[in-house]
Amino acid sequence: MFRKLTACDHDRVMPFLTRRPSQNLFLLGDIEAHGYDAPFQEVWGYIDDQGDVHTMLLRYFGSYIYSTETGEGSEEVVRILAANTAWTLLQGDSLSLATFRKAVGYIPSRTREFHFAERKPGAPRPSIDTSLVQEATLDHVDALLQLRRTIVEFADSTTTRESLRQSIQSRTGLHYFVPGEAGELASSASTVAENSLSAMVVGVCTRPLYRGQGYATQCLAKICETYDQRGKGLCLFYDNPKAGRIYQRLGFEEIGGWTQFYR
Known part of the structure; x- marks a missing residue:
């Protein structure tokens, strides 16, 4: 079932998000900071019969963040996007967006592709003067x-x-x-x-x-x-x-x- 999520679903949401914490960083940060009922934020998810989350979509102001493991719920995502005429951007890790595009044949007006990188805490870095910052x-x-x-x-x-x-x-x-x-x-x-x-x-x-x-x-x-x-x-x-x-x-x-x- 694909539906809007509430604070009652949080224990189901976190295992999904923490399996790929870097790719789900926006989702983690926005949910931890603003929860599930802020006026500028909405959260949806696909939950299977065992209660496991496989897909998530989050609206933050006029843009959306998408993450999926299986592509389930893609048709509902399309309906949500179609119902909101004010959104401008749907983004997420490239694997998730490729899965979504393939599942529903979605054709955006324009696509941008980026390299995605992470830095572990304490990773080596050169000494740089930051006194002007x-x-x-x-x-x-x-x-x-x-x-x-x-x-x-x-x-x-x-x-x-x-x-x-x-x-x-x-x-x-x-x-x-x-x-x-x-x-x-x-x-x-x-x-x-x-x-x-x-x-x-x-x-x-x-x-x-x-x-x-x-x-x-x-x-x-x-x-x-x-x-x-x-x-x-x-x-x-x-x-x-x-x-x-x-x-x-x-x-x-x-x-x-x-x-x-x-x-």
Whole structure:
């Protein structure tokens, strides 16, 4: 049966999520932080006759996260997406999205494929000076959004002012930046969906004027330092080989792919 999940299903949900904790990081983080009945979040799952979860779908504001082991419940996922005319993005690990596409013949308007990497707590990393790096607060929300809008690669970003404020207020993510010379932000890197095991690195970017000075690497190094202290791992996805070399230098290792379907 594919149905909406509640807090009563949590003990069924966790074994499914923790079998692939990195691939299910968004699901873990959003459920741990916001539960099953937040106004901006909904959770569905396919549960078999033995009470085991095999597929999950989560709406967070205007985007969806999908994960499956078997593809069961795919037709219901299609119906949910069709009923919501406001969503923009469906994403998840590449194996799950490939299974979904094959099960129902789903054809998105556009697809993006990424490398998916994880970093274990305490993985070796070089010593990098992070003295310029500062942590963003609610006062920096508009500046963070403005920086991201200057980055061509972020043209498809679904981050909104509301979701960014929610991340900072709930402490489900960290946002580090290096200031520019005229009060703007030169570079930044963020985490989202922090949970008891890990967090997802997102929004790694540098304003074109400041590129080549190592600012993004400094922001990332600060993130690694912080999460090493917390004993938590990190995950990220990327499609830029140059960025991939930076991530590898900081201890990230590729473990698969990440796929985004656009409505």
